[in-house]
Amino acid sequence: EILAGLGLSEKIVGVTHCCDYPTSALRNAVVVTTSDVRPALLSQDEIHLRVSGALRKGDSLYALDEEALKLIKPTHIFTQSLCDICAVSAPLVNNTCARIFPTKQEDGSDKTKIVSLEPQSLNDVWETIRVAGRVLGVEAKAEEMIGGYVKDLQEVQTIVEGYLKTNAHIKKPKVAFLEWHEPFVTGGHWIADMMEIAGGRYTLNKTGCRSECITDEQLVQYNPDVILIGPCGFSVERATNDTLPLLNHSKRGPLWKNLRAVQDEKVFALDGNSYYARPGPRLVQGTGLMAK
Incomplete structure (x- = not known):
């Protein structure tokens, strides 16, 4: 890409x-x-x-x-x-x-x-574009690409900040991003950067850290306001199909059922393959989807 x-x-x-x-x-x-x-x-x-x-x-x-x-x-x-x-x-x-x-x-x-x-972070992703441009002799095009992506992300962040300022009673939601749920695996590397721009609070992982397995009990203790599920390498259709059994409580029983995000119907399936797992241009679109 x-x-x-x-x-x-x-x-x-x-x-x-x-x-x-x-x-x-x-x-x-x-x-x-x-x-x-x-x-x-x-x-x-x-x-x-x-x-x-x-x-x-x-x-x-x-x-x-x-x-x-x-x-x-x-x-x-x-x-x-x-x-x-x-x-x-x-x-x-x-x-x-x-x-x-x-x-x-x-x-x-x-x-x-x-x-x-x-790349370990969002900035690292842009640096890989710079490296590719330099190696292949298209440095100017690489800088143009990076500038465009950074500008797009700044626009997303401006919109989010404006919304939160206008609606001061709304707090940034605590978000869980899961790139796998058999077992639960938190999104790592650049996901925390994307989440910050999109207006979410995400403390299950840090920028630059690898994805980590967590237990059901850890997720219950975290008790997120929103759960985003973007399985690594899977389309949104596959993510949806795999998540439905969780929503139907056929797995994990009351641990899952009692999560705040589940009770408030704030569980969303995402296209992890296109917008979150690949360290490339479409992370910009993925960030916009997070914000939405």
Whole structure:
């Protein structure tokens, strides 16, 4: 999404199996990763067990298609070392490329350049755009993108602050953002930054901290005014379907039923895949949705 925003869609020759937006950036791209985990066929609890088991054994959840990489001969590869659960790990990318690509390409150019991005906060996300722009020689476009996103977020914050000032009797709601609920996992990294701009009080996690599992009892003690559920990698439709059993109290019983947000019907399903889990341009839209 960042590369497309920089006007480089036509230069993208390879993507992961999770890359699905924007479609204009996928026309010439070959899928170079695979995974044995099929989220669409598993419950959140089943996915958690599969992932936890693989991590305990030291197994990778993903694989790189070496033949596909050889075929497309990329000059640059953008990867990440932020989360081994969400994507191919940087060590796997580095080791694979060191093995299959020569020191020099056939045309005499330097070997493939690998750029690892690992933003921890909203400002870090903008910095990754700056890094991509610098590496690919489109620094001016990168600064233009960042300026636009920062301006949009400032507009959201101004609207929220104006609303709270006009309605002085309304307090900022205490919000729980859950990126998983089998088990409960709090939104980390840039979520706290987004929440602050959107006008919510969010103390389940801090800016730059990883997502954390919490118990039912911890959520009850926190007792939020609003619960936002944006499961990592899931659409709003999947988030809704997975949340309905909670709202119907078929799981977790009175612990869930007695939460203030549940009693006040302030539980919302969100598109975690598009607007919250991916450290890219659409976090701006995600922040606007939070504010709404």
